[in-house]
Amino acid sequence: MRIVLDTNVIISAFLIFNSKAQQAYIKALKNAQILYSIDTLNELFNVIKREKFNKYLPLKDRIKLLIQFIDISEEIQITAKIEECRDIKDNKILELAESGNADLIITGDKDLLVLNAKYRFSIITFDEFLERY
Numbered sequence: 001m002r003i004v005l006d007t008n009v010i011i012s013a014f015l016i017f018n019s020k021a022q023q024a025y026i027k028a029l030k031n032a033q034i035l036y037s038i039d040t041l042n043e044l045f046n047v048i049k050r051e052k053f054n055k056y057l058p059l060k061d062r063i064k065l066l067i068q069f070i071d072i073s074e075e076i077q078i079t080a081k082i083e084e085c086r087d088i089k090d091n092k093i094l095e096l097a098e099s100g101n102a103d104l105i106i107t108g109d110k111d112l113l114v115l116n117a118k119y120r121f122s123i124i125t126f127d128e129f130l131e132r133y
Helices: 007-015 020-031 038-048 051-055 059-072 088-099 126-132
Strands: 002-005 033-036 104-106 122-124
Touching (some): 002 020, 007 020, 033 088, 038 059, 038 088
Parallel strands (some): 002 033, 002 104, 104 122
């Protein structure tokens, strides 16, 4: 199985111990190939370094988690161009899923979730992922 994890899922998994997002992240790592692109990695890096997250985990620890994520995930070169999402910043998630032949996108973003039936891959929440897989 090939999975794209939206930034909100990864950040929650990194910061909130034993959260459903973290459970889904660990399950995905054990049972699937996680995909990322340069664009999604840049977004993840920009979000993860925000000072507001210092209260959860020091920056150096967040960076270590990011490096681990990169090491165990597969980088995908984007070949698809998609301009479907209400929030144009989320198109990169759809492009990654399409370019990487993903089976699933796991997200908490309603702008992506409403597009579930439009693609060959499923777009589901981490709760749905934990229930189904």
